[in-house]
Amino acid sequence: MDxxxxxxxxxxxxxTCIQTFG
Structure with a gap:
């Protein structure tokens, strides 16, 4: 596994979460 x-x-x-909640 890499x-x-x-x-x-x-x-x-x-x-993505930071852009959504930020």
């Missing part, structure tokens, strides 16, 4: 891809997906999801 953890780099997983981390990138999580970061992208967090950025």
């Amino acid at each position: 953890f780099t891809g997983v981390i990138t997906s999580i970061i992208d999801l967090i950025k």
